[in-house]
Amino acid sequence: MSNEQLSDINDICDNILVENTIINANKNETHTNKRKYYHYIGDFTEEDLETPRRRKLFWNTHTKMLDEKNQKIRFLEQKNRRFESKISSMNTLVDELKKECQLNASYSHILKNIGTEEEKQLLMRQLQISTGKSICPILRKFAMTLHFYSPSAYGYVRTIFSNALPDVSTIRKWYSKLDGLPGMTKESFQAISLKVKEMRNNGKQLYGCLVMDEMSIKQHVHWTGSRHQGYIDFGLGGKTEEMDNLTYAKDAFVILVVGMNTSWKVPISYYLINGISAEEKANIILNCLRELDTTRTIIKTLTFDGAANNLSMASELGANLQYSELKPYFLHPNTNDKIHIILDPCHMVNLLRNCLGDWKILYTVNGETIKWSYFKNLNESGLHAATKLRNCHIHYFKEKMKVRLALQTFSTSVPNAISFCMNDLKLDNFQGADATIEFCLRINNIFDILNTRNLTKNEIFQYIDESINYLAGIQCNEKLPNCGQRSILNSQRKTGFLGLIICLTSLKHLPGSHRNAVFSAIQAKGGFNNNPTVSQFEAAYKSIIVHSEIKSLSSANCMALDDTTILRVSSSNIKVKDTQSELVDLLCVAGIDNLENNNLLSVYQHSNFINDVVAYIAGFVVRKIKKTILCDICAVEIENNGGLIKTSHDVIQICKIAERTIKHFQAIDKSNVINKITLEAMKNINMDKYFTNLSLHILDQEPLNNHVLQLIKIIINIYCKLRLHHINSILMTLIIKH
Numbered sequence: 001m002s003n004e005q006l007s008d009i010n011d012i013c014d015n016i017l018v019e020n021t022i023i024n025a026n027k028n029e030t031h032t033n034k035r036k037y038y039h040y041i042g043d044f045t046e047e048d049l050e051t052p053r054r055r056k057l058f059w060n061t062h063t064k065m066l067d068e069k070n071q072k073i074r075f076l077e078q079k080n081r082r083f084e085s086k087i088s089s090m091n092t093l094v095d096e097l098k099k100e101c102q103l104n105a106s107y108s109h110i111l112k113n114i115g116t117e118e119e120k121q122l123l124m125r126q127l128q129i130s131t132g133k134s135i136c137p138i139l140r141k142f143a144m145t146l147h148f149y150s151p152s153a154y155g156y157v158r159t160i161f162s163n164a165l166p167d168v169s170t171i172r173k174w175y176s177k178l179d180g181l182p183g184m185t186k187e188s189f190q191a192i193s194l195k196v197k198e199m200r201n202n203g204k205q206l207y208g209c210l211v212m213d214e215m216s217i218k219q220h221v222h223w224t225g226s227r228h229q230g231y232i233d234f235g236l237g238g239k240t241e242e243m244d245n246l247t248y249a250k251d252a253f254v255i256l257v258v259g260m261n262t263s264w265k266v267p268i269s270y271y272l273i274n275g276i277s278a279e280e281k282a283n284i285i286l287n288c289l290r291e292l293d294t295t296r297t298i299i300k301t302l303t304f305d306g307a308a309n310n311l312s313m314a315s316e317l318g319a320n321l322q323y324s325e326l327k328p329y330f331l332h333p334n335t336n337d338k339i340h341i342i343l344d345p346c347h348m349v350n351l352l353r354n355c356l357g358d359w360k361i362l363y364t365v366n367g368e369t370i371k372w373s374y375f376k377n378l379n380e381s382g383l384h385a386a387t388k389l390r391n392c393h394i395h396y397f398k399e400k401m402k403v404r405l406a407l408q409t410f411s412t413s414v415p416n417a418i419s420f421c422m423n424d425l426k427l428d429n430f431q432g433a434d435a436t437i438e439f440c441l442r443i444n445n446i447f448d449i450l451n452t453r454n455l456t457k458n459e460i461f462q463y464i465d466e467s468i469n470y471l472a473g474i475q476c477n478e479k480l481p482n483c484g485q486r487s488i489l490n491s492q493r494k495t496g497f498l499g500l501i502i503c504l505t506s507l508k509h510l511p512g513s514h515r516n517a518v519f520s521a522i523q524a525k526g527g528f529n530n531n532p533t534v535s536q537f538e539a540a541y542k543s544i545i546v547h548s549e550i551k552s553l554s555s556a557n558c559m560a561l562d563d564t565t566i567l568r569v570s571s572s573n574i575k576v577k578d579t580q581s582e583l584v585d586l587l588c589v590a591g592i593d594n595l596e597n598n599n600l601l602s603v604y605q606h607s608n609f610i611n612d613v614v615a616y617i618a619g620f621v622v623r624k625i626k627k628t629i630l631c632d633i634c635a636v637e638i639e640n641n642g643g644l645i646k647t648s649h650d651v652i653q654i655c656k657i658a659e660r661t662i663k664h665f666q667a668i669d670k671s672n673v674i675n676k677i678t679l680e681a682m683k684n685i686n687m688d689k690y691f692t693n694l695s696l697h698i699l700d701q702e703p704l705n706n707h708v709l710q711l712i713k714i715i716i717n718i719y720c721k722l723r724l725h726h727i728n729s730i731l732m733t734l735i736i737k738h
Helices: 003-030 052-101 105-112 117-126 137-149 151-160 168-176 186-201 278-294 308-317 345-359 373-379 403-409 413-424 434-450 457-472 495-508 534-546 580-589 607-628 632-637 649-664 673-682 707-737
Strands: 207-216 251-259 265-273 298-304 329-331 338-343 361-363 369-371 475-477 485-487
Touching: 137 151, 137 168, 151 168, 186 251, 186 265, 186 278, 207 278, 251 278, 265 278, 265 534, 278 298, 278 308, 298 308, 338 345, 338 495, 345 361, 345 403, 345 434, 345 475, 345 495, 369 434, 373 413, 413 434, 434 457, 434 495, 457 495, 607 649, 607 707, 649 673, 649 707, 673 707
Parallel strands: 207 298, 298 338
Antiparallel strands: 207 251, 251 265, 329 338, 361 369, 361 475, 475 485
């Protein structure tokens, strides 16, 4: 490079330095009034390091940032070491399992990805990695829960897993730690005391409600080796031999505490009885309240069903459940706080449904009629307008205590269907059903209020007052001489109506932060053997106290929601159907549409209602077809344009023809019935009349690959499957009934 070039480069650098100096000077002039902060190393310049104070500040900032980075690196290294150690231990476990059990690579990969602690503990005990007599709480809970449901299944699982689970004798020793005798259970009160201390440490107070119920048991005396089980016992510690002329126990009177601001419940006492007076029940309740007061638990409500003995017990406690002088509470024996009475709303709705179903007719305060016949007419129509009303809801006599049936009878869909038949279809059998519709909606809303968490205060209180006045104004014609029409609250079937009034009245006076959860745990009672012996009941009582993994059975009167899902995988081979011959048959039978639209379904009692229901089902048929159809042109033809799926007129007409064919088909229970119904329905279908917009589309197709023909077949098949499922369920109900 020549000297001239070097001089030019130096001139350029000097110009750049001058420009930067001018820019920095301008910046300094602009920001002279702003105070400069030094938080990071980048905040310092070379000029800042000229003074000793700023040089020391720079050194401290640099040291601080370096320490923070070193600490972060150290934490990450520790986390990585722990992670590698965990993976190493799990891999060692799987490697040992592969060596002992000769597992292949696929199974070892599955075992390495085990996530639950129960599975890990079970594998470690099976491989004898976790030795010793102590059993971890997680495995203990799993073993006791499995043994509770089925001792036989527990024995099988224990054998399969090489006795990794504890022996049955060990479980019996765990149960023997509990007393479990009739009377108050001290272990339950100790657990409640611990819960109170835990909540007090968090600045909270434990609120609870007392729930009582009776369960029928088998009259059976059993000798345990030390005492007799089966006699009445009011908490004498099983010392029945010291008393003469004891009778066999036929009921178990159980009391439990349900947390109102926590999610738990625990039984605190039970008594073996053969009939008990209202005064004796009241004394037991007062003793339980006194004992709970020692644990500093505040009881707000007492819940029971509508038995006459329970209503008399409430009077003994100091409450008054007569509507004219209603006082649905009594005072705590120690603190004099109000304890509100709540009658089980599930039982009250059952009693109310039984009253209407038995007497057939009730009257409002204005004299309008509430008739049971509207429910029967809705069920006898043959098809259901989005309701769950079935024969079991109408003929409820053998299942009077099924809460599900009673609540579904008064659900919102039922009055909506009755209103649709009365106002839209103008059916004679549903005229004058306004009072019945209002009654259904009122009962449904009352139950929702008693089970809600999100209604506003003003709305709920106003509706509660209106509902109390509405229920109090119901009239009846009781079948007694010289009675005539009088208030339902003065009749012999008043308990259901009075019980809901008491529930609503008590709900108004509960603390706002606690009334929402009053019924959260009440609706999952029962589920055990409906007639166990005393020894079986005592064993089950111990099991419930020991752990909380027991859930209500699906056959119970009330069921709790369960989020457990079952994965079903089919191992059967998929059979490929030869549709060629079926399409040939369809082409042969395709005939002329000789059915008039107005008389299409005249075989039914309510043809207009059935037409609308068939159109509703046709919408579901379209939804099913759209998931499988591959031709976009055909997919457009089965529905009208719009944001929602609106079934085309052709699909509705084809479904109507299929409905009539099903109604007249005799061999509904024979094999290959869907294809036979399809062939029979095609006799009444003129293919030139349906899906006319596809006439050009099918010209490019083979005759046996005609999309119109296949589309009609799919529509009839899906509709027949839906209707046959419904018909089969009705037949099964009739078979079980007879």
